[in-house]
Amino acid sequence: MIGEKVMVYDPHSTEARVQQKWRDANLFKTEEKPGVPKYYCLEMFMYPSGRIHMGHVRNYTIGDVVARFHRMRGENVLHPMGFDAFGLPAENAAIKGQAHPKEWTDANIASMKVQLNRLGLMYDWEREVRTCEPGYYRWNQWFFLKMMERGLAYKAKRKVNWCPDCATVLANEQVEDGSCWRCHSQVELKEMEQWFLRIGNYSEELLAGLDGLSEWPPEVVAMQRNWIGRSEGAYVDFAVAGKSEKIRVFTTRIDTIYGATYVVLAPEHPLVEAICEPERKQEVDAFRAAMRSQSTHDRATSKEKKGVCTGAFAVNPFSGEKIPVYIANFVLMDYGTGAIMSVPAHDQRDFEFAKAYGLPIRVVVQPGGLESENMAEASALDGVLQDSGPFTGINNREAMKLMAARAKAEGFGEPAVTFRLKDWGISRQRYWGTPIPVINCEKCGAVPVPENDLPVLLPYDVPFTGKGESPLARVPKFVNAKCPRCGQAARRETDTMDTFVDSSWYFLRYVSPKEDKRPFDPEAARYWAPVDFYIGGIEHATMHLIYFRFFTMVLRDLGLLPFGEPAKRLMCQGMVIKDGAKMSKSLGNIVDPDAMIERYGADAVRLNILFLSPPWDQLDWKEAGAEGAARFLNRVYDLIEEAAPKLVGEAKAPKNGEALLLRRKTHRAIERITAELGQRLKLNTAIAALMELCNAQQAFLSGFKETPEERFALKESLEALVAMLSPFAPHLSDELWEKLGHEGFLALGPWPAFDPEIAREDEVTLAVQVNGKLRGQITMPLGASDEEVLVAAKANPKVQAHLEGKTIVKELVVKDRIVNIVVKER
RNA sequence: GCCGAAGUGGCGGAAUUGGCAGACGCAGGGGACUCAAAAUCCCCCGGUCGCAAGGCCUUCCGGGUUCGAGUCCCGGCUUCGGCACCA
Numbered sequence: 001m002i003g004e005k006v007m008v009y010d011p012h013s014t015e016a017r018v019q020q021k022w023r024d025a026n027l028f029k030t031e032e033k034p035g036v037p038k039y040y041c042l043e044m045f046m047y048p049s050g051r052i053h054m055g056h057v058r059n060y061t062i063g064d065v066v067a068r069f070h071r072m073r074g075e076n077v078l079h080p081m082g083f084d085a086f087g088l089p090a091e092n093a094a095i096k097g098q099a100h101p102k103e104w105t106d107a108n109i110a111s112m113k114v115q116l117n118r119l120g121l122m123y124d125w126e127r128e129v130r131t132c133e134p135g136y137y138r139w140n141q142w143f144f145l146k147m148m149e150r151g152l153a154y155k156a157k158r159k160v161n162w163c164p165d166c167a168t169v170l171a172n173e174q175v176e177d178g179s180c181w182r183c184h185s186q187v188e189l190k191e192m193e194q195w196f197l198r199i200g201n202y203s204e205e206l207l208a209g210l211d212g213l214s215e216w217p218p219e220v221v222a223m224q225r226n227w228i229g230r231s232e233g234a235y236v237d238f239a240v241a242g243k244s245e246k247i248r249v250f251t252t253r254i255d256t257i258y259g260a261t262y263v264v265l266a267p268e269h270p271l272v273e274a275i276c277e278p279e280r281k282q283e284v285d286a287f288r289a290a291m292r293s294q295s296t297h298d299r300a301t302s303k304e305k306k307g308v309c310t311g312a313f314a315v316n317p318f319s320g321e322k323i324p325v326y327i328a329n330f331v332l333m334d335y336g337t338g339a340i341m342s343v344p345a346h347d348q349r350d351f352e353f354a355k356a357y358g359l360p361i362r363v364v365v366q367p368g369g370l371e372s373e374n375m376a377e378a379s380a381l382d383g384v385l386q387d388s389g390p391f392t393g394i395n396n397r398e399a400m401k402l403m404a405a406r407a408k409a410e411g412f413g414e415p416a417v418t419f420r421l422k423d424w425g426i427s428r429q430r431y432w433g434t435p436i437p438v439i440n441c442e443k444c445g446a447v448p449v450p451e452n453d454l455p456v457l458l459p460y461d462v463p464f465t466g467k468g469e470s471p472l473a474r475v476p477k478f479v480n481a482k483c484p485r486c487g488q489a490a491r492r493e494t495d496t497m498d499t500f501v502d503s504s505w506y507f508l509r510y511v512s513p514k515e516d517k518r519p520f521d522p523e524a525a526r527y528w529a530p531v532d533f534y535i536g537g538i539e540h541a542t543m544h545l546i547y548f549r550f551f552t553m554v555l556r557d558l559g560l561l562p563f564g565e566p567a568k569r570l571m572c573q574g575m576v577i578k579d580g581a582k583m584s585k586s587l588g589n590i591v592d593p594d595a596m597i598e599r600y601g602a603d604a605v606r607l608n609i610l611f612l613s614p615p616w617d618q619l620d621w622k623e624a625g626a627e628g629a630a631r632f633l634n635r636v637y638d639l640i641e642e643a644a645p646k647l648v649g650e651a652k653a654p655k656n657g658e659a660l661l662l663r664r665k666t667h668r669a670i671e672r673i674t675a676e677l678g679q680r681l682k683l684n685t686a687i688a689a690l691m692e693l694c695n696a697q698q699a700f701l702s703g704f705k706e707t708p709e710e711r712f713a714l715k716e717s718l719e720a721l722v723a724m725l726s727p728f729a730p731h732l733s734d735e736l737w738e739k740l741g742h743e744g745f746l747a748l749g750p751w752p753a754f755d756p757e758i759a760r761e762d763e764v765t766l767a768v769q770v771n772g773k774l775r776g777q778i779t780m781p782l783g784a785s786d787e788e789v790l791v792a793a794k795a796n797p798k799v800q801a802h803l804e805g806k807t808i809v810k811e812l813v814v815k816d817r818i819v820n821i822v823v824k825e826r
Numbered sequence: 827g828c829c830g831a832a833g834u835g836g837c838g839g840a841a842u843u844g845g846c847a848g849a850c851g852c853a854g855g856g857g858a859c860u861c862a863a864a865a866u867c868c869c870c871c872g873g874u875c876g877c878a879a880g881g882c883c884u885u886c887c888g889g890g891u892u893c894g895a896g897u898c899c900c901g902g903c904u905u906c907g908g909c910a911c912c913a
Contacts (some may be wrong), residue, residue, distance in 0.1 A: 008865080219830055223908060226829065231912070251913060264913090303827095303911070330911045340913045348827095349911055420912055499841070541908080617851055618906080622838070628851055638866090672842090687838065688850035695850090767846040772894045774846055812893055818845045822893050 009599025009637040012629075016732040027745055030078050030124040032527045039075040040528050040778035041067040042507055042567075044544070045082040045129070048108040049089060054576040054621055055537070057593050062573055062615050062683065063535050063605045064121045068727035069677040071122075072751040076368035078508040078528050079122055082129030085320055086137075086499045091432040094372065101432040102460065105132055119602050120730050122747060127513045131502035132432070136509060138455030139519035141437040141503050143551075145448050146558055149704040152198045155446055158425060162190035169429045169470070178242060189292070194421040195436055195495065199550045203228055203419040206549055209628025215569035217616070220541045227542040229420025234404040236341065236413040238314035240261055240275050241322050247271060247314055250418055253346060254403045255396040259364035260341040261354065263314040263325045264307065265334035267291040275325060282301065284308055285392030291329060307331050316341075317412040318403070319389060328353060336418050344378065345370075349376035364388050424547065425605050426498040431462055431471040433496030441483035441490035450484050456492070470494040471817065505808040507531055507566060522560060531567040538572035545570075571681065574618040575607075587712045591621055602631040603729035610683040610728060633732055636694055636725065640718060641735045643701055647715045647740070654709035662700050666717040666758035669693040669794030670752050673724050674826040677812045687728060693721055699725070715740075720752040768793045770802040771821040778819075793819045 022028065032038075043063040046056060067079035083105075090101035098104065109130065116123070128135060147153035161170040165185040169192065199206075210221045233252035240247060247263060265272055276284050285307045307328025312435045314325050330349055331340055344354035344361040354361055363372045367383035385391050385788075386759075391399050407413030427436065435456040437449035447455055459478045462471040472478050472494040483490040505519070505821045511528045512521035536544075552566040577592060595603045606630035613619045654660045668691050676686035697717055704710060719740055725744035726733030733746050761782055766789060768776045776798040781788055790811055793799055799821070806823035813819050 119838055219908085222830055226909060229909095229912065233913080249913080253913080330913090332912070335912045337913095342913090347913070349913075350913095418912080420909095538907080614839085617839090618831095621840075622852075627839075632851085634865095645912085675842095682840095684838090685850080688840075691850055765846085769846085769894070772892095777846075810893060812845095814845055814894095818894085820845085820893050 002625055007632055009732070009735075011385040011603060011633070011732070012367070015118075015120065019117070021734070022745070022747075024619075027064045027747055028079075028122050028124045030076070030080075031124060032524060033076045034202065036074075036076040038068075038078065038528055039070040039533070040507075040531045040532045041070065042078075042080070042510075042531045042535070043085050044113065044534075044540065045178045045506060047084045047089075048086060048105050048112055049109045050111065052112055052593055053174040054591050054593060055573075057119065058576055058609050058615070058619065059385065059535055059537070059573050060116065060119065060121055061609055062571070062681075063533075064119075065610065065683060065727040066533055066607075066677065066681070067071060067122055067537075068730065068747055069751070071747055072723070072727070072749040074749060078127075078510065079123070079124065080127040080129070080513075080638075081116065081121070082122040082127075082504075082506060082510065083112075083131065084499065084503055085109065085130045085132035086433045086496075086502055088430065088432070091430060091464065092466075094431075094464040097464075100460070102132070114206055116461060116586060118594070118597055118608065122730075129509045129513055131499070131506065134385050134455045135516065136458055137434040137458075137502070139505075140434040141449070141454050141456060142451065142519065143505070143554075144437055144497070145451060145454075147197060147554065148448050149162040149281075150557075152193060152201065154198065155193055155195055155668065156195075157191050158194050160192050160194060160425070161187045162192075162243060163187055165499075168467070169427075177544050186412060192427075194425045194427040195438075197550075198424050199424045199546070200421060202550050202553050203230065204420050206421070206546065209549065209553075209565055212565065213570070214653055215572060216567075217538075217572055219547065220570060220572060223541040224546060227421060227546065231420070233416055233418070234407060234413055235337065235416045236317065236343065236407055238317065240271075240325070241313040242521060243272050243275055243312070245271055245338050247275075247325070248337045249339045249341045250416060251341055251402075253343065254407070254413075255385065255391075256343040256346045256364055256427065257316065257318050257341060257400040257403065258385070259343040259345050259360060259362045260316060260323060260346060261360045262323050262342045264328045264331045264340050264342055264353070264457045265310075265325065265331070266331040266338040267327045268333040269327070269338045271339075272310065272327055275310055275312040280311035284310055287327060295420075302329075305349065305356055307353065307357070309357075312392065317407070317410070324359075326357075335420065336424065345372060345375065346378055346380060348357050348380075351375070354696070356757040381486070392459075406466050421546075424498075424500075426501055427495040428498055429470040429494075430496050431464070433460070433499060434458075434501065435472070436493045436495050436497055439481050439483055439490045441486060441488060444483055444485045444490075447483055447485050447490070447492070451482075458496075469511055472496070500544060500547045504547045507534075507548075507557065508555070508561075519560070525561060529561070530563055530565060533569045533571070534567035535566040536575060537570045537575070541572070542774075561602050572615060573615050574613070576619050576621055578621045591623070596623075596626060600626045600630040603732050605632055607633065607728050609686060612684065612686045614682050614684055632694070633689060635698070636721065637732065637736065639694065639698060639701065640722070641741050643697075643704075643714060643718060644739050644741075646704065646706060647718075649706070649711060650665060651712035651715060652708040654825060657709070658700065658703070659707070659709040659713035662696065662713040664761065665693060665696045666713075666720050667755055670720055671756075671759055674751070674754060677727065683728075690721065690725055690728075693717070697721065722746070723750065723752050724815065764816045766793075766797060767818045768799050768814070769818065770799060771822055772820060774800050775799050780816075782816060784816075786815075789813050789819055790821075793821065 037680055041063055043059050060812055067077050071077040085105050092105050093099055093104045094101050131137060144153055163170055163185060170187060192690045207230055213221055231251055231252055234254045235248050236250065236254065238247045305328060307326045310327060312325040313322040315322055342350035343364045344350040344359065346365055363370050364385055365383045365388055366386045367379065368383035370379055382396055384784050385399050386395055391403065404415045433459055437454060437456045439447050439449060441447055454522050459475050461477050462475050464471055479492050481490050481492040481493060508520045508525055508529060511524040515521050548566050551563065553564045555561045556564045569681060593605065604626055608626040611629060612625050672689045673686045676682055700714060722733050722736045723739060723746055737746050763779055764782050765779050767774055767779050768778055776796040778792045778796055780792060790813065803823060806825060808821060810822040
């Protein structure tokens with residue numbers, strides 16, 4: 001009975017006291033230690049929105065547990081935190097007149113740091129990175145200049161999302177169901193000059209690199225693969241009858257080219273003007289205008305195939321056949337060549353369009369029994385070519401290669417690979433971001449700012465109206481500049497960079513955050529990078545995590561890094577929801593971590609959020625669970641309080657009895673928990689194992705006989721429990737470690753050593769089945785022979801009852817596990 | 827539509843990857859302690875038949891492979907994510 005205890009532990013005073021000790025000892029400071037194995041544990045840094053939420057608590061607690069575990073095992077752990085401090089919410093606060101983005105951001109960071117520290121997270125704050133500081137963003141500008149030098153950054157006119165009411169460009173993320181997220185007016189497409197980074201140059205490597213990411217979640221790898229969207233096929237040039245123009249199409253099914261019955265251009269295709277017959281011009285112009293005014297959203301969601309004929313005819317280079325040229329809504333300008341050959345018999349979209357406009361359908365790939373006249377849908381099956389000139393009778397897969405080769409040989413096409421991944425548009429008409437380091441000169445064009453003039457500082461005093469172009473355009477001191485090339489008056493670029501640029505290389509800044517001559521110290525980077533373990537939300541699978549990989553490859557090609565992949569292992573933690581819905585202000589179901597900590601203490605909050613489910617599963621937050629976690633911590637506290645005084649005295653390793661059994665349980669727990677934390681990362685079952693060990697210790701203590709053997713076993717077991725609890729509940733553990741007579745901090749170890757000799761069972765319980773049904777259990781020495789096991793199994797009365805009057809057909813023994821006796825009626 | 831993940835007690839979830847389904851915890855029921863309550867401690871807790879011993883059923887549904895399937899294969903249903911006219 002432990003029940004008489006009056007004093008229960010108070011998490012608040014304990015946590016405050018222990019944290020003070022950590023601070024006094026500067027326990028979380030990190031530096032390179034040559035020769036000591038390093039471990040770089042990184043959680044995606046946070047946007048300083050003002051308050052942390054349960055998603056942050058989960059993400060950062062997972063990272064903290066892993067970081068602490070590795071540190072306890074003697075590795076040199078880098079575990080930094082910083083702030084993704086540029087971005088729209090800060091600017092919106094300014095537009096609403098609340099505060100300048102800088103003040104708003106700084107205040108939020110200050111309060112969020114307090115919240116993070118309350119959780120007891122092991123961060124080396126001397127390495128903190130804030131992307132809105134000139135010391136950080138100047139390197140964004142520097143990378144941009146390097147990319148310009150290499151032709152990886154370029155300016156081009158592209159269509160962007162445009163909100164007519166706010167008179168500004170919106171990022172894709174700011175378009176909600178085709179409407180402006182702020183004023184809800186319909187978003188239009190507008191052509192604007194934008195800066196792009198040539199991520200497309202890295203398509204092949206980004207794709208190939210996925211094969212090496214064996215420690216990334218397969219679903220993230222799959223998402224990236226789809227996003228990159230590699231597609232093998234061929235370009236084919238169709239001459240336009242009676243004109244000099246040629247239409248280049250991209251197709252993955254060149255084998256079906258004899259079945260092409262028309263050609264379609266995207267409405268925006270530059271050739272439309274030139275090839276359109278005069279009598280069709282009016283109709284064509286009207287259609288193009290209609291497409292132009294249609295929102296991105298409407299165009300993407302309406303599946304109806306619509307188009308008009310241009311009156312022109314294209315010549316099939318294989319057959320010489322003349323087929324009509326259309327423009328239609330389902331052909332996109334920004335994929336392939338913006339033009340397709342249509343084969344209605346073998347492509348569903350082409351089929352639908354042909355049906356709607358009465359165009360011929362012609363089967364050329366015959367899988368067997370297919371008739372052009374009565375098809376209900378297109379056929380994508382393989383087969384033998386028919387009506388295909390010299391290729392008739394050849395298998396279509398074979399024909400693909402032959403036909404692409406022929407196109408190349410005859411000069412009207414070539415094999416080709418296209419990607420869905422598009423170059424990365426980084427221009428934002430915003431204030432709170434990295435100024436793009438370019439000066440626009442009437443004579444010299446877009447001229448890079450000389451390296452020596454970096455950083456291009458973001459001016460402080462700007463008008464925040466929320467209307468029109470970037471607020472920077474209204475700051476004459478910023479805009480007016482001299483062309484670095486010719487010295488004439490020129491205009492500074494007023495767009496700022498997408499904030500995904502900031503987060504693409506922050507992991508490298510942490511290795512030498514104070515460096516001011518270079519973005520990072522290459523020596524330190526060689527020591528710490530790449531990241532060993534990276535944790536964040538899956539929502540970044542095709543955004544941040546692609547940019548992050550792309551930047552690493554570019555930096556490698558700039559000679560700054562010896563590797564091209566930024567993170568070895570990735571975990572995406574699951575979303576935290578409440579009552580089946582995502583936590584949000586509008587639903588009023590936000591759980592405030594501060595209130596939870598107030599009630600149960602940081603240790604209990606940490607333990608609870610990890611115990612409820614595996615880290616990668618969605619988690620429905622239950623407040624009741626925190627009570628369970630707090631209860632467990634209290635039990636551990638009581639246990640140590642009661643046991644500690646009894647541990648003083650002679651201790652000797654037991655050879656048998658209850659004490660040996662406790663040692664066995666202890667070492668099995670060490671084995672299990674070490675594997676969970678080191679490899680599997682199912683932190684919930686690691687906690688369950690701690691609870692089981694604690695239960696065993698309580699039972700042991702209630703019958704404690706205070707012999708040297710029992711003392712030895714209990715002391716070892718309690719020390720293991722407290723040490724293994726410490727990554728999860730670091731405050732209480734440090735306190736209890738002291739009660740057990742130790743000095744120092746558990747963050748520094750030791751992690752308990754596992755002894756397989758002690759963990760090994762000498763007896764096992766085997767299940768005995770008859771015809772696959774459990775009928776009894778037998779206890780045998782470990783490693784008992786099949787014969788011995790069968791004798792014992794058949795001697796078991798419950799088993800016997802089921803063998804009586806039957807013939808044994810087969811006997812199976814799985815060593816140390818199970819016996820199955822198969823019988824049939826006599 | 828395509829790609830991916832998942833479906834186990836009242837609930838969150840376990841199950842060493844083919845070997846005793848339901849660990850650990852939450853909620854619930856019963857008891858102890860208490861004048862009483864809280865806290866704590868002990869016992870029970872998938873369904874069903876049975877006084878009991880015990881039997882039968884049970885991992886979304888239907889088939890299959892196997893001595894043996896939550897786990898593997900085929901077909902279907904449901905939920906959640908991602909992409910979405912990508913030629």
